[in-house]
Amino acid sequence: xxxxxxxxxxxxxxxxxxxAMIAQGRLPHALMIGGLAxxxxxAFAQRLAGLLLCQRPAVGDACGQCKPCLLMxxxxxxxxxxxxxxxxxxxxxxxxxxxxxxxxxxTAQQGGARVVVINAAxxxxxxxxxxxxxxxxxxxxxxxxxxxxxxxxPVLPTVRSRCQMLDMAMPGKSQALExxxxxxxxxxAIQVLPLAKGAPLQALALYQNKAHELRHQMLVQxxxxxRGQKSSVxxxxxxxxxxxxxxxxxxxxxxxxxxxxxxxEDVSCLANADLEKLLQxxxxxxxxxxxxxxxxxxxxxxxxxxxxxxxNPQLVCEELLNGWxxxxxxxxxx
Numbered sequence: 001x002x003x004x005x006x007x008x009x010x011x012x013x014x015x016x017x018x019x020a021m022i023a024q025g026r027l028p029h030a031l032m033i034g035g036l037a038x039x040x041x042x043a044f045a046q047r048l049a050g051l052l053l054c055q056r057p058a059v060g061d062a063c064g065q066c067k068p069c070l071l072m073x074x075x076x077x078x079x080x081x082x083x084x085x086x087x088x089x090x091x092x093x094x095x096x097x098x099x100x101x102x103x104x105x106x107t108a109q110q111g112g113a114r115v116v117v118i119n120a121a122x123x124x125x126x127x128x129x130x131x132x133x134x135x136x137x138x139x140x141x142x143x144x145x146x147x148x149x150x151x152x153x154p155v156l157p158t159v160r161s162r163c164q165m166l167d168m169a170m171p172g173k174s175q176a177l178e179x180x181x182x183x184x185x186x187x188x189a190i191q192v193l194p195l196a197k198g199a200p201l202q203a204l205a206l207y208q209n210k211a212h213e214l215r216h217q218m219l220v221q222x223x224x225x226x227r228g229q230k231s232s233v234x235x236x237x238x239x240x241x242x243x244x245x246x247x248x249x250x251x252x253x254x255x256x257x258x259x260x261x262x263x264x265e266d267v268s269c270l271a272n273a274d275l276e277k278l279l280q281x282x283x284x285x286x287x288x289x290x291x292x293x294x295x296x297x298x299x300x301x302x303x304x305x306x307x308x309x310x311x312n313p314q315l316v317c318e319e320l321l322n323g324w325x326x327x328x329x330x331x332x333x334x
Contacts, residue, residue: 010171035168038202
């Protein structure tokens, strides 16, 4: 279930809420667990699945010792199904739902509950969602559906209307930092948490992938271009080796901050407060139309990357970085 998944402190309130529902016999057969990426929704759902399948549940949790618990630990419980896209970024297809329906038509092999976790219900395409509706309306005895809703992507209203909602709380900054500091030094925790919009697991993943170092490298190179210390071609040679989806996503955030600063001159509105000086310097020397044009171009290329188009990374980076260089119309940065 992942790193310390049963101990994520920000799950405590929702887990107590679930426990009360079970104790009072009010747990719905279709529960939609919503929240931002990086909050551990899948771990929460798998923990709940383990509790529902357990033969001898302890106080508020699965016992971890009975046969169903051991099968769950081995990822081989026949009455637990995880439905998700077969490829990252792809849709959940109707054939996958139909295979699930065939399985659910049979009785529980372990004689207890049956649990289906749908990871990223936002990825259900229309046909798959329609095929799922009948199961949600008539789940059968002791059958539970746990659907994960990744904010801010929408879930089809027909699916959402058949589920009870449970939103995962975003932890407070101090709680998130305290948890992160168990896995990295204090300075790194403070640095990566804002990059993950406050989501601890996302912050940990960024740290493990050295994303904070990548971000710093990008900013140094963007500043060097504006100062005339490096050319767009030189930096593009380095950038083509980067995870461009992450790099361009950050760049869009910075350009959006630049637009805000250009229009309002209000530094309090910046999402990336650590870039205040750089953004102010660029804003003073740039034209709003040029900023919007570059923002549109970065957005377009990011969409192409998500669509897995066959791009030439060197040429794409050169073109975009040249647009960045041309933003400063009244001389190099000092």
